[in-house]
Amino acid sequence: MGMTPRMVGVGMAIIASATAWSVLFLPGLTAPIRPSAIARRLTPLEARGRILYIRNGCIGCHTQYVRPSDWGLSALRVSQPGDYVYDQPHLLGSERTGPDLSQEGGQHTNDWHWAHFRDPRLTRPASIMPRFRFLSRPRMRALIAYVQSLGGKMADARMARQNDWHRRLLAAWRRGEDANADFLYRRVPAPWRVLPNPYPATQAALARGRFVYEQECINCHGPLGDGNGPAARYLLPRPFNFTLLKRHPWSGGLLYYQIMNGITGSAMPYFKQDLESAKIWDVSNYIAVEFIGKNIDSGETGSGIPAAREPAPPPRP
Amino acid sequence: MPRFRFIDASPGSTARRFILSGAGWFLAATLIGLLAAVELVAPDLVQSRYFLFPRIRPSHVNTNVFGFLSMMLIGAMLWAVSRLAQAPLWSEKLGNCTLWLWNAAVFAGMVSLPMGYTQSHEYGEYVWPIDVLIVAALALLALNIFKTLERRRERLLYVTNWYAIGAVVATLAVYFLGNVMWHPLTGALHGMNDAEWAWFYGHNIFGVWITPLALGLCYFWLPREADQPLYSHTLSLLGFWPYFAFYMQVGAHHLLEAPAPGWLKLIAEINSVGLLIPVYAFLANQWLTLRGRWWKIPGSVTLKFIFAGTVMYFFVSTQGALMALPSEQRLLHFTNWTVGHAHLGLLGFAGFIACGAGYGVLREMYGEFWSSRLAHLQYWFMLIGIAGFTFVLSYAGLVQGSAWRNGETVYRVLPELVVPYLARAILGTFIISGAAIQFYNFLRTIYGRAPVRMPWLAPEAGSLDAVAGG
Numbered sequence A: 001m002g003m004t005p006r007m008v009g010v011g012m013a014i015i016a017s018a019t020a021w022s023v024l025f026l027p028g029l030t031a032p033i034r035p036s037a038i039a040r041r042l043t044p045l046e047a048r049g050r051i052l053y054i055r056n057g058c059i060g061c062h063t064q065y066v067r068p069s070d071w072g073l074s075a076l077r078v079s080q081p082g083d084y085v086y087d088q089p090h091l092l093g094s095e096r097t098g099p100d101l102s103q104e105g106g107q108h109t110n111d112w113h114w115a116h117f118r119d120p121r122l123t124r125p126a127s128i129m130p131r132f133r134f135l136s137r138p139r140m141r142a143l144i145a146y147v148q149s150l151g152g153k154m155a156d157a158r159m160a161r162q163n164d165w166h167r168r169l170l171a172a173w174r175r176g177e178d179a180n181a182d183f184l185y186r187r188v189p190a191p192w193r194v195l196p197n198p199y200p201a202t203q204a205a206l207a208r209g210r211f212v213y214e215q216e217c218i219n220c221h222g223p224l225g226d227g228n229g230p231a232a233r234y235l236l237p238r239p240f241n242f243t244l245l246k247r248h249p250w251s252g253g254l255l256y257y258q259i260m261n262g263i264t265g266s267a268m269p270y271f272k273q274d275l276e277s278a279k280i281w282d283v284s285n286y287i288a289v290e291f292i293g294k295n296i297d298s299g300e301t302g303s304g305i306p307a308a309r310e311p312a313p314p315p316r317p
Numbered sequence B: 001m002p003r004f005r006f007i008d009a010s011p012g013s014t015a016r017r018f019i020l021s022g023a024g025w026f027l028a029a030t031l032i033g034l035l036a037a038v039e040l041v042a043p044d045l046v047q048s049r050y051f052l053f054p055r056i057r058p059s060h061v062n063t064n065v066f067g068f069l070s071m072m073l074i075g076a077m078l079w080a081v082s083r084l085a086q087a088p089l090w091s092e093k094l095g096n097c098t099l100w101l102w103n104a105a106v107f108a109g110m111v112s113l114p115m116g117y118t119q120s121h122e123y124g125e126y127v128w129p130i131d132v133l134i135v136a137a138l139a140l141l142a143l144n145i146f147k148t149l150e151r152r153r154e155r156l157l158y159v160t161n162w163y164a165i166g167a168v169v170a171t172l173a174v175y176f177l178g179n180v181m182w183h184p185l186t187g188a189l190h191g192m193n194d195a196e197w198a199w200f201y202g203h204n205i206f207g208v209w210i211t212p213l214a215l216g217l218c219y220f221w222l223p224r225e226a227d228q229p230l231y232s233h234t235l236s237l238l239g240f241w242p243y244f245a246f247y248m249q250v251g252a253h254h255l256l257e258a259p260a261p262g263w264l265k266l267i268a269e270i271n272s273v274g275l276l277i278p279v280y281a282f283l284a285n286q287w288l289t290l291r292g293r294w295w296k297i298p299g300s301v302t303l304k305f306i307f308a309g310t311v312m313y314f315f316v317s318t319q320g321a322l323m324a325l326p327s328e329q330r331l332l333h334f335t336n337w338t339v340g341h342a343h344l345g346l347l348g349f350a351g352f353i354a355c356g357a358g359y360g361v362l363r364e365m366y367g368e369f370w371s372s373r374l375a376h377l378q379y380w381f382m383l384i385g386i387a388g389f390t391f392v393l394s395y396a397g398l399v400q401g402s403a404w405r406n407g408e409t410v411y412r413v414l415p416e417l418v419v420p421y422l423a424r425a426i427l428g429t430f431i432i433s434g435a436a437i438q439f440y441n442f443l444r445t446i447y448g449r450a451p452v453r454m455p456w457l458a459p460e461a462g463s464l465d466a467v468a469g470g
C-alpha cells in the first residue's frame, strides 16, 4: 500500500476527532456533574488564595483527592466528582511529596499555618516543604483562608469548632499560665487524668521518646520543654511549658490524651495519625522524665533528669 | 566563520539550528533540574522565591519537553524529511522563522514559570501567549513539511514521513484542545472535566508529539547505520495506525484513582495494554533490521544512542502498560515511581534517540563531528545517569507506596527518602555532564568544521532560497 501525505493527514484527523469525541466530549455530555453535599463556592479572599496556590506551584507536591485505599490526613472522606464542580483549573495533582490536602481545612489553626508557611520546619522539623516567607501579610492571609476552605462544608464545620475553642483558649491564656494549665487539665476527660503510663520509663523508651520529640515537637515546645521553641513567637496561645506541671496535677494518661487528640483551638496538632500508641506513651515518658523531672506513674520521684534516668531499684524480697 | 544571520537561508540551516538550540536547552533544563533535586534534600538552600522548588520544577519539565526534546527532534526530523524527499526543505527562511518563534516560546516559558505565570496543568503550564507562539510555530512547521513532501523526488513515502506528518497534524489538534486555548485567561474548564481534558493533553504531548518524532527517527537512522534495509513494511504499518488509534484514548490512565467515570478509565486501561501491540511491532521491526549487524552498534555513536533508546522504549512501555492496571496504581500512584517512569520515557527513550539523531545529522553535514571520543563518553555518562535515576526513583516509589499502604503518613516517610533523593541529585550530575559535552561538541563541530557539499541539498532553480542563497 502506498501512503501519501494527504492520506496520513486525513487519517490522523479522523483518529483525532473520533478520540476527541469519545474521551473529551462524551464524558461531559453523558455525566453532567452536580455539586456534592460538601462543595461550595470560594469567598473572594479564598479565591485569591487559590491563585497563590497555583502560582507558587503547590500542586507540584500536593494532591487534592482521596482514594478508597488512602490513610492519613485527608482520608476522612473519599473524593467524589461533585466536590470539584467549582474548580477551575482542577488542582488534583499527581504526586504526593507532601500530604493530600483535600480535607486540610480546619485541621490546624490559622497561627499553625502562619508559622508553617513562614518556615515548615518550625512546626514539622523534618519537613522538606519550601519556605513561603516572601508572601506579604495580605497574601499569607489569603493563602491560609484558601487552605482552610479545603474540604468545603466539612472544612467549615471544623473551622467553626476551631474558632470557638480558640476564643475560649485565648481567654484562659490571658488569665495567666497557671490558670491556663488548670483550664487544660479540666478539659481532659476525668478517666484520662488518673490513668498512669502503662510503659516503664526505661532508658530505651526514653531514647525512643526523645527521637519522636525531636522529629515532631521540639520547635514548638523547645529543647528545654519550656514552650520557647522558635515557632513560639508565631503562636497564641503559646506552646505549653511542661515545667509548669511540676506544680500542677498531671498523669501519663493526661499527656497521652492531649498528644493523641491535640488541643482544638490552639496550634497543638493531633498526633493520632502520625504516631502509633506506643510512640505516644514513649514521648509522654520522655516529657515526664526530662522536663517535669519525675515519673509519678512508676512511683519514682526524681530530682531532675539524672535521678530519673536511674534504673529502677531491684525488687524487694 | 560566516557572518551570523538571523534568517539564514542556506540549505540545512533550519535543521542545524534546531538541533543546536535543543542541545543548549538540554543543558539549561538539566541545570534547573539539578537545583530542584538538591532542594528536595536541602529545602532551605535558596532564599529567592524565583528559585524555589515548586516554581522551577515546571520550568525544568517544560524546557526539557519543548526546548531539548522538541527542538532536537524537529531539527533531525526536518533533515530526515528533506533527505528522504531528495529535495531541500521547502523554505529555509520559513524554517528559521519557526526556529525563532520556538526559541522565543521556550525562553519565555523558562523565565515566566518561575515568576509564577502558570496555568497549572502538568506539561500545559505555559500561559496563553506562549501557547499561541507554539501553535503558530507548529503550523509553520506543518506547512514546511507538507510543501517539502510535495516536491519530493522519491515518490514512495517512507515511514519516517508518516510519523512526521502524523505528529504535526495530531499535535496541532491536541495542543489547541488540551490547552483549552479558547479560554485565554485560565486555559481550563471546570472540575473533573478539566482534569480529563488536561490529561488527554498531558498524555498526548508525549503520545502524539515526542514519541512519534522519536520513532520516525529510529526508522530513519537505524537501517542506515546498520546498513541493512528495514525488516518489514507490513510491520511498520501495524506499528503506525494502531499506535495513534490506541494512544490518543489513554489519557484517563492518569486518573485511574480519581473520581472520573468508570467507563473512561476502562477505555484507558484497555487501550494502554493494547498499545503494546504497535509498540512491540515497532521494536520487532527495528531489532530484526539489526539482525546480523549487532556488531555495528559499538562503533557508531548514532546507532549506540538509538539502539539504547529502543531498549528503553521497550522497558518504559512495558512498565507503562503494567502501570495502567488498577492493582499497580493502588500501590504506586502518587509516588516517585511515576517520576522514574517519566524520566525513563523522556530522557532514556526520546532523549537518547534525539541525541543519536542529532549526532547523525551533524556527521552528514560536516563529514565528522568534532570529537567522537567525547560523544562516546557522553553516551556512557547519560546511560549511567538514566539507569541510576530509574533505579533510585523506582526504589523511592516502592518505599513510599508500601509505607503509605501500611498507614504511614507522608510526613513520617520523608526521612526514608533522603538517601534516594541525594542519590538522584548526584546521578543528575552525570546527565548534566552529558548535556554539557554534547553542547560543546556540537558547537565545536558547527563553528569549527567546514560543511561538506551534498548535491541533493542544492536548491533547485526557481525555489525560494535559490535567490537569497547564502
Ligand code: HEM
Binding pocket: A094, B122, B206, B210, B211, B253, B254, B272, B273, B275, B276, B279, B316, B317, B318, B319, B320, B321, B322, B323, B324, B329, B332, B333, B334, B338, B339, B341, B342, B343, B344, B345, B346, B349, B350
Ligand atoms: C505503552 C506505553 C505507555 C503506557 C501504557 C504508559 C502509562 C503510563 C501511566 C499509567 C502513567 C501514570 C502513572 C501514575 O500517575 O501513577 C504514566 C505516566 C507518565 N508517562 Fe507513561 N506510559 C507509556 C509510555 C510512555 C512513554 C514512551 C513516555 C515518554 C515519552 C511516557 C511518559 C510519561 C510521563 C512523563 C508520565 C508522568 C505523568 C505525570 O506527571 O504524572 N510514558 N504513563
